[in-house]
Amino acid sequence: MADSSVYRRRRDIFLSHLGEYAAIIPAAELVTHHADCEYPFRQNSDFWYLTGFDEPNAVALFLPHKPKGEQYVLFVLPKESAAEVWTGFRWGTKGVLDNFDVDISHPLNELPNLLPHYLKGAEGIAFRVGKHPSLEPLVLKTWSEHLQKLPRSGFAPLSMIAPCPILHDLRLRKDVFEIERMRIASEISAEGHEIVRGFARPGMNERDLQAQIEKYFLEKGTRGPAYGSIVASGDNACVLHYTANNSDIRDGELVLIDAGCSLGDYYNGDITRTFPANGKFSVEQKALYEITLKAQEAAIRCVRPGGNAENVHMTALKHLVEGLIDIGLLVGEVDSIIEQEAYSHLYMHRTGHWLGLDVHDVGAYRLGDYHMKLEPGMVLTVEPGIYISDRLAVPEGQPEIDERWKGIGIRIEDDVLVTKDSVEVLSSSAAKNVIDLEN
Ligand code: GLY
Ligand code: MN
Ligand code: MN
Numbered sequence: 001m002a003d004s005s006v007y008r009r010r011r012d013i014f015l016s017h018l019g020e021y022a023a024i025i026p027a028a029e030l031v032t033h034h035a036d037c038e039y040p041f042r043q044n045s046d047f048w049y050l051t052g053f054d055e056p057n058a059v060a061l062f063l064p065h066k067p068k069g070e071q072y073v074l075f076v077l078p079k080e081s082a083a084e085v086w087t088g089f090r091w092g093t094k095g096v097l098d099n100f101d102v103d104i105s106h107p108l109n110e111l112p113n114l115l116p117h118y119l120k121g122a123e124g125i126a127f128r129v130g131k132h133p134s135l136e137p138l139v140l141k142t143w144s145e146h147l148q149k150l151p152r153s154g155f156a157p158l159s160m161i162a163p164c165p166i167l168h169d170l171r172l173r174k175d176v177f178e179i180e181r182m183r184i185a186s187e188i189s190a191e192g193h194e195i196v197r198g199f200a201r202p203g204m205n206e207r208d209l210q211a212q213i214e215k216y217f218l219e220k221g222t223r224g225p226a227y228g229s230i231v232a233s234g235d236n237a238c239v240l241h242y243t244a245n246n247s248d249i250r251d252g253e254l255v256l257i258d259a260g261c262s263l264g265d266y267y268n269g270d271i272t273r274t275f276p277a278n279g280k281f282s283v284e285q286k287a288l289y290e291i292t293l294k295a296q297e298a299a300i301r302c303v304r305p306g307g308n309a310e311n312v313h314m315t316a317l318k319h320l321v322e323g324l325i326d327i328g329l330l331v332g333e334v335d336s337i338i339e340q341e342a343y344s345h346l347y348m349h350r351t352g353h354w355l356g357l358d359v360h361d362v363g364a365y366r367l368g369d370y371h372m373k374l375e376p377g378m379v380l381t382v383e384p385g386i387y388i389s390d391r392l393a394v395p396e397g398q399p400e401i402d403e404r405w406k407g408i409g410i411r412i413e414d415d416v417l418v419t420k421d422s423v424e425v426l427s428s429s430a431a432k433n434v435i436d437l438e439n
Contacts, residue, residue, distance in 0.1 A: 007050060014166065015062055023061070028047070028056055046164070051100065057076075057077055057108055063122070074104075077090050168364070191429065194430055202250055205248050229257070230272075231245045232256045254276055254285055256272065256411055258413065260415075272412060273413075288408055291324065294323065298315050305373075305421075309352060309371065314338075317384075329388075332398075352383055354380055356379060383414070384412065387409045
């Protein structure tokens with residue numbers, strides 16, 4: 001876990017980018033699961049990135065227009081024995097002052113009274129509208145009141161900006177501390193994949209494998225799965241967001257597992273492996289697997305400083321299409337198949353995404369026509385796949401698919417760090433070569 005200097009450094013950089021804008025960054029709130037039961041708490045990653053504070057409902061203010069020592073203000077739920085008996089420990093106002101390096105703390109219920117004061121003197125407000133429904137009315141009311149008084153006060157925040165471009169640009173580039181956390185998250189996730197593959201047998205249920213990998217994540221002291229684990233045997237693997245995980249695994253089927261852990265400080269792994277349940281690929285499975293692996297390896301070779309995620313995707317896509325032409329599942333020229341998207345019944349998603357505090361992490365992929373250049377410290381997944389089922393119609397001009405190919409879904413996903421010279425595959429200890437997956 002980080003010491004407080006990690007968060008202080010991030011806040012200093014964030015403050016330096018705000019100009020004279022006052023930023024309002026709320027914590028997450030508890031989310032109802034059903035009736036009066038709530039999901040386990042999950043902090044808002046932007047809030048976490050700046051504060052390292054893991055309680056719900058808090059609100060952080062970043063006030064570059066105030067003197068040093070008054071620029072970081074945290075409103076938190078107050079200590080309250082009766083509430084803590086039900087929902088657990090709270091740091092309270094004194095606790096955050098002593099332990100979280102805040103300049104000023106207040107109980108949350110004072111926010112309506114104090115927000116006008118803290119916004120006074122700011123040139124504008126940095127707040128993400130549309131995302132924080134319980135706080136937004138107060139922010140807009142406070143801003144409106146400042147504007148109302150402008151003729152006599154002579155000063156009011158005049159505009160509102162979204163803080164995300166600043167914050168997400170920072171989060172996109174991981175520093176040394178974050179890279180080490182990402183290594184650990186990916187490594188534990190990869191170990192979980194290795195263990196579950198050794199455990200899997202035909203006749204087990206998908207949820208037996210889910211239990212096994214998630215047990216490992218918990219044993220390693222993580223928060224557990226970073227997202228709903230996908231354990232999909234046979235045709236279920238063709239459902240991209242399959243999370244039912246309740247089918248029996250049959251002899252001769254492949255098993256696709258897309259699972260990663262989330263560390264205590266929310267850094268995530270996101271790995272997919274696909275392997276034969278009985279330890280032996282069929283001819284068709286092997287052909288498709290080798291195409292996918294070749295595409296993935298070629299795409300990973302494109303990850304380097306100066307490259308871009310679009311090129312990584314296009315490289316994977318080109319290899320997939322070439323391979324599918326070779327085995328007769330597509331017909332035509334590679335370029336025109338890609339241009340007409342005549343492959344999209346077999347490969348229907350992009351090849352990756354940024355990875356960090358969020359699994360689908362923040363950060364722009366493009367600015368207008370410009371594709372963000374990869375830089376050292378960026379982490380992305382590379383995850384091509386092939387999914388053969390009857391769910392999508394075969395595009396005009398493409399061949400109908402023989403039954404022997406159907407019910408095969410394959411994805412291979414690694415977590416990849418851009419380094420100074422090239423790339424580090426953070427998830428490399430999860431085996432993916434055919435020889436290692438067969439026994
Ligand atoms: N597990 C979600 C994804 O691979 O994007
Ligand atoms: Mn992914
Ligand atoms: Mn995944």
